[in-house]
Amino acid sequence: MKKTLFTTAMLSIFTLGYSQYGVTQYRDPARIDMSSSINAATILQNRHNSNVRRVQNTMDNIFRELERKSQSDDEKNHLDYLFTEKCIKKMPNIQYSSDSQTDNIIRFLYDCINYEMKNN
Numbered sequence: 001m002k003k004t005l006f007t008t009a010m011l012s013i014f015t016l017g018y019s020q021y022g023v024t025q026y027r028d029p030a031r032i033d034m035s036s037s038i039n040a041a042t043i044l045q046n047r048h049n050s051n052v053r054r055v056q057n058t059m060d061n062i063f064r065e066l067e068r069k070s071q072s073d074d075e076k077n078h079l080d081y082l083f084t085e086k087c088i089k090k091m092p093n094i095q096y097s098s099d100s101q102t103d104n105i106i107r108f109l110y111d112c113i114n115y116e117m118k119n120n
Contacts, residue, residue, distance in 0.1 A: 044097045051102040058106045059088065062113055082120055087112035 062083060070076035087109055094101040 047099070048096045051096040051099065054102055055096075055105055055109075058109055062109060066113070078120075079117070082116045083113050086116050 063080065066079040066083060067076055070079060090112070091105060091108065094105050096102060
């Protein structure tokens with residue numbers, strides 16, 4: 001009796017549980033608009049290239065300013081060393097496609113060299 005009741009209960013659970021899902025209907029995958037994808041990739045690449053140029057121009061400007069402020073070759077070499085070792089090599093990695101991260105790295109470079117010049 002218990003065995004029959006258990007079997008009937010399990011059969012009912014499986015039947016009711018399965019019937020609520022029904023048969024799965026599959027659709028064709030959605031078409032991807034390749035022109036939009038290519039356009040988005042181009043925009044990101046252009047932003048990346050622009051921000052890399054901004055950071056490089058900032059570094060070039062700082063090097064020029066250090067050279068201009070230097071009184072001697074030794075001082076220029078020391079300032080170049082400080083900027084390279086203490087600032088450029090310590091720059092955090094960023095996503096250059098992000099304008100805000102690029103702004104932060106430019107601010108970091110200026111803050112870093114100003115700090116190093118005051119304390120060295």
